[in-house]
Amino acid sequence: MAKITYLHPNGTATVVDVQAPNTVMRGAKLNNIDGIEAQCGGSAQCGTCHVYVDEQSTVPLPPMDSVEDDVLYGTACPRRESSRLSCQLPVTEELDGLVVHLPEAQS
Template sequence: MAKITYVHPDGTSSVVDVEPGNSIMRGAKLAGVEGILAQCGGGATCGTCHIYVDRDNTKPLPAMHDLEDGLLCVTASPRQDNSRLSCQIPVSEELDGLVVHLPEKQL
């Protein structure tokens, strides 16, 4: 299990034990974390699982693919240099302690 912290726009947070093999998006959905819509179910076609990876992150994240990069240009909340689609980040034990911030809106 990896503990992932989802920080809500109001500053509150949800800490979730996510089973390796799931994505950050799926971990949030399974735990009922509000703020990640994931309308496409993780297919990287909608951009409604946008997150901001904590700026102090030292955990190894996969490289961003062109499809993810393109979708981040049309998200409801502004893209930042730490923006990612949570469906494109698989959880592993190495991500234990990762902190992600949820945007103000997804649609």
């Protein structure tokens, strides 16, 4: 299980415990967190689970593959160096303490 913080554009934070083998996206959906649409259900096709990983984070993340990289160029809010698709971030105990910023729009 990992404690993940979702920071909303208005500055509020939602902290939830997410169990493996979920993803950061699925953790948001299971906990009714606004700001993650996940229209494709987690198949890295739509970009509506875009998040910005907190730049202070030292949590080890899996490398980005070419599909995720391509999809991030078509997201509603600008891609940043810290951009990731939350559906491509599998929850493990190592993700405990992860902080992600939700963009202002997903579609």
